[in-house]
Amino acid sequence: MPLIELEIPPGFKNHGTDLQSEGRWRTGNLVRWHDESLRPISGWVDRVGSAQYAAAPRGMMAWQDYSENRWIAAGTFDTLYVTTSGGTTSDITPAALTAGTEDGTVNTGYGGGFYGTGYYGQTRQASGAYSEATSWSLDTWGQYLVACSIADGRIFEWQLNTGTPAAVVSNAPTGCLGVLSTEERFLMALGAGGNPRKVAWSDFEDNTTWTAASTNQAGDIELQTSGQIMQGLRTQGQVLVLTDTDAHRLTYAGPPFVYLAERVGGSCGAISRHAAINTDAGAFWMGQRNFFLYNGSSVQKLPCDVWDHVFSNINTDQISKIWAVQNGQNGEVWWFYPSASSIEIDRYVAFDYRQGVWVTGEMGRTAGVDRGVFRNPIWADDGGTIYNHETGFNYDGLTPYAETGPFKIGEGERLAIVNSLIPDESNLGDVEATFKTRLYPTATETEHGPYSMANPTNVRLQGRQVRMRVDAVTPGDWRVGKFRLDVKQGSKR
Numbered sequence: 001m002p003l004i005e006l007e008i009p010p011g012f013k014n015h016g017t018d019l020q021s022e023g024r025w026r027t028g029n030l031v032r033w034h035d036e037s038l039r040p041i042s043g044w045v046d047r048v049g050s051a052q053y054a055a056a057p058r059g060m061m062a063w064q065d066y067s068e069n070r071w072i073a074a075g076t077f078d079t080l081y082v083t084t085s086g087g088t089t090s091d092i093t094p095a096a097l098t099a100g101t102e103d104g105t106v107n108t109g110y111g112g113g114f115y116g117t118g119y120y121g122q123t124r125q126a127s128g129a130y131s132e133a134t135s136w137s138l139d140t141w142g143q144y145l146v147a148c149s150i151a152d153g154r155i156f157e158w159q160l161n162t163g164t165p166a167a168v169v170s171n172a173p174t175g176c177l178g179v180l181s182t183e184e185r186f187l188m189a190l191g192a193g194g195n196p197r198k199v200a201w202s203d204f205e206d207n208t209t210w211t212a213a214s215t216n217q218a219g220d221i222e223l224q225t226s227g228q229i230m231q232g233l234r235t236q237g238q239v240l241v242l243t244d245t246d247a248h249r250l251t252y253a254g255p256p257f258v259y260l261a262e263r264v265g266g267s268c269g270a271i272s273r274h275a276a277i278n279t280d281a282g283a284f285w286m287g288q289r290n291f292f293l294y295n296g297s298s299v300q301k302l303p304c305d306v307w308d309h310v311f312s313n314i315n316t317d318q319i320s321k322i323w324a325v326q327n328g329q330n331g332e333v334w335w336f337y338p339s340a341s342s343i344e345i346d347r348y349v350a351f352d353y354r355q356g357v358w359v360t361g362e363m364g365r366t367a368g369v370d371r372g373v374f375r376n377p378i379w380a381d382d383g384g385t386i387y388n389h390e391t392g393f394n395y396d397g398l399t400p401y402a403e404t405g406p407f408k409i410g411e412g413e414r415l416a417i418v419n420s421l422i423p424d425e426s427n428l429g430d431v432e433a434t435f436k437t438r439l440y441p442t443a444t445e446t447e448h449g450p451y452s453m454a455n456p457t458n459v460r461l462q463g464r465q466v467r468m469r470v471d472a473v474t475p476g477d478w479r480v481g482k483f484r485l486d487v488k489q490g491s492k493r
Helices: 307-311 316-321
Strands: 004-006 025-029 031-034 037-040 044-046 060-064 070-075 080-084 089-091 136-141 144-149 156-158 178-181 187-190 198-201 219-222 229-235 238-243 246-254 258-266 276-279 282-286 291-294 299-301 323-327 332-337 347-352 357-362 367-369 378-380 386-389 401-404 414-422 431-438 446-452 457-463 465-472 483-492
Touching: 025 357, 031 347, 031 357, 060 136, 060 367, 060 378, 070 136, 070 144, 080 144, 080 156, 144 178, 178 229, 187 229, 198 229, 198 258, 219 258, 229 276, 229 282, 238 276, 246 291, 258 291, 276 323, 282 323, 282 332, 323 367, 431 457, 446 457, 457 465
Parallel strands: 136 178
Antiparallel strands: 004 483, 025 401, 031 037, 044 386, 060 070, 070 080, 080 089, 136 144, 144 156, 178 187, 187 198, 198 219, 229 238, 238 246, 246 258, 276 282, 282 291, 291 299, 323 332, 332 347, 347 357, 367 378, 378 386, 401 465, 414 457, 414 483, 431 446, 431 465
């Protein structure tokens, strides 16, 4: 038999059974595709050397003030912090802040939680309360920080003095679910006044004037939706407002209406208050059971090759912790989520929007920002430690790997014998290969290896189908391309 080329498309395909991912990479960790080759992601280092926050941050941003000082802001369930570029962290928690909850509570009772939470027919207790894990909405107003905790609902401003806490913005609405600054220089309050469908905005360049009058441009609008507002973000010259059921865009029209609202998508609600992120390709977000893109005109559901793997293994009691971040240098959006067996975030799913491919993996990060103000992406874990990402090849003991679905090598009654592997690797020995063979799809697997790469690599194994796994051996920028197998026809079985 001729050499069999393992020409495997980039990205993971993980739906249903192993056989449904035939000829594809199925699972892995800490890998991506670049220039048509499988590679490890870059690693991370502790940015400061010690934990900066007393609890998991749920909301983070980075910015540069007018004096070119760089800042990181982060909020936990009960505290607001700022960190300088040099690593000095200060507590700027507003006075009398209403503390929230670090974890979501069990979703109990009819109508508890967000629309679409849980699964049809799932039994719930007859009574009880539902509460989200507390998160923060953060933005800048000029060079100052503006912030809103969903547990408190007031809008705060911090004016760069580390010895002075953030203070309430005068006259701003209370009971809010979020805050953002628009490109037109208005400050917007989401869920203003305790109304989960109301968006209010201040006067032009004046965040202390919120009452509409003929002499200003302050105002508000109530979205025509059955859901509650989850998140707002700037994208495509508009403000995109996501509820837990649908999507709306707000466009600036000037007086007398100031902002006009239009529903641009239904059945596309955000799964959490940090599920969406803006990129140069549009706004991406994670919904209750799908992923979505808003390109400036309409909402599109993203085809997802790992849909089953992700949504069948989420702790639905902790979905309020899910968050998104752009990794712009690699053209990716990452979502971090808690698996079904974990209270805290321990998994990620990433979408390469340039290539249209998906990967999954294991990593615990609770908040973060893309590179821009700082040279590297900065992400934080649940212990309050912040890391520089996309640097070096340290993974805190984790090993990058990728594993395929099955390849059929034997036909009919006959087995196939694999004598050798001819690798396509940038530097032989950087990875090792393990093979798993079966006689038929549901049979017990037999594992062979691991094998250190040589040209060729003697493997000697037989079966009707085979899966391959590659594991990193040495830290570094290894690359894996198109492997080939030397296969011969075997006996009948």
